[in-house]
Amino acid sequence: MDWNKAADNAQTLMQAHEALSRLMPRPDAPQQTWLAYYRRSAAVYTRVAEIDRGHFHETMFWATREREKAEAMEQSALA
Known part of the structure; x- marks a missing residue:
């Protein structure tokens, strides 16, 4: 995944939202x-x-929301 400088250098909530929304995978991307x-x-x-x-x-x-999504995904993979 191409994590760009905008995500790594975000200094505000708005900058983080903007960067992460651009980096979001396509809906049918693999679970990993x-x-x-x-x-x-x-x-x-x-x-x-x-x-x-x-x-x-x-x-x-x-x-917390993003961490919980990752944890739920991990749990469903174990089931």
């Missing part, structure tokens, strides 16, 4: 691609939460 996307998105949001303190709680919501 989506799993990697959710994990990386969670990491981006977690990092941005420490920088964009005015949006800390909202950014942590997004980090």
Whole structure:
């Protein structure tokens, strides 16, 4: 997956949203691609939460949401 500088350098919640929406896999992408996307998105949001303190709680919501999606995907793969 091509994670560009915009995602890695995002400093605000809005920048993270914009970068991650551009990097989102196509709907029919393999499960592993989506799993990697959710994990990386969670990491981006977690990092941005420490920088964009005015949006800390909202950014942590997004980090948790993406992490939970990855965990649910992992659990369904084990079932």
